[in-house]
């Protein structure tokens with residue numbers, strides 16, 4: 001079979017093979033970024049679905065508009081405006097999950113060899129979506145305040161002569177994978193840099209609503225007087241990923257471009273999912289739903305941090321996120337989390353090794369633990385198993 005050059009270059013990774021079994025029921029998996037099934041608002045979804053089909057089946061089951069179901073675009077614009085953004089319906093395109101948004105932005109902006117700036121570590125689905133369009137990556141270290149702004153500035157100064165830099169990819173709240181949140185001051189510094197160097201920001205913000213403590217921060221998009229921020233949101237973490245519904249906010253001319261680029265992919269996002277999302281927003285069920293799931297995840301986060309405190313050796317460090325679904329663990333420098341995964345899978349516990357979140361093979365001593373999907377008991381038992389493997393490996397090195 002003669003694949004395209006692009007398809008030839010994309011290989012399945014050894015890591016993917018290792019994690020192939022992570023969803024087996026006998027394995028305690030801290031690997032996937034899955035929400036808890038307990039968070040799914042099943043009854044309201046049922047009600048909205050039946051109502052939509054009873055009253056409007058001819059439209060709900062029909063082809064839809066590429067930009068999205070117009071009333072949904074309208075309520076999204078109202079929702080975002082209530083969060084400090086200046087959004088009109090025309091600034092919104094509904095996408096089949098944030099993942100499609102990442103791919104659409106890449107497809108719209110990247111030629112082979114163009115530069116994308118991203119965090120190290122960063123969300124691997126972003127790396128995967130961008131890679132298809134063959135950019136070069138500039139990876140900027142991510143610490144407790146997110147992407148290091150001083151290092152970014154140095155890098156931008158040095159990069160002046162490199163091929164065009166098209167956009168910078170950031171996850172501002174409770175980043176996947178590190179759990180880091182960019183403080184307001186750094187958001188402003190990032191935005192100023194982007195203006196100075198004539199770049200765009202792709203702000204991917206699935207976790208803002210899952211804040212368990214501290215004050216909500218306005219998105220970078222709220223600073224966007226120069227139309228440089230593409231703001232990406234999803235219903236996956238607040239409602240359910242199975243709906244495949246999210247949205248992007250951008251200037252109207254860019255939304256039109258995205259719509260053209262989207263047509264070749266799927267014509268329009270799942271209309272039933274869009275009607276369900278609309279029912280939630282219009283019926284004002286979304287805020288109560290968020291209020292309902294916050295204690296659920298907060299409790300899981302607390303249990304995870306307590307379990308780590310109770311079992312992990314003192315030389316292991318981890319982040320204490322104020323929200324989201326992840327903590328980021330760093331082992332001592334002689335340990336390699338990809339090597340350890342085989343042993344952990346034998347002990348029936350899974351995580352994602354840090355190397356998956358880097359474009360340049362970094363992160364060897366780190367791992368991401370997701371706490372959203374696992375039960376309370378599994379958190380305790382899974383951390384105990386991990387700890388046993390880590391301590392054993394530490395002694396044999």
Ligand SMILES: Cc1ncc(COP(=O)(O)O)c(C=O)c1O
Pocket residue numbers: 033096097098099100123125171176204206233234235236241245246
């Ligand atoms: C940072 C980030 N962006 C995008 C996505 C994809 O989300 P969706 O389910 O909306 O495609 C995820 C999913 O985990 C994520 O963590």
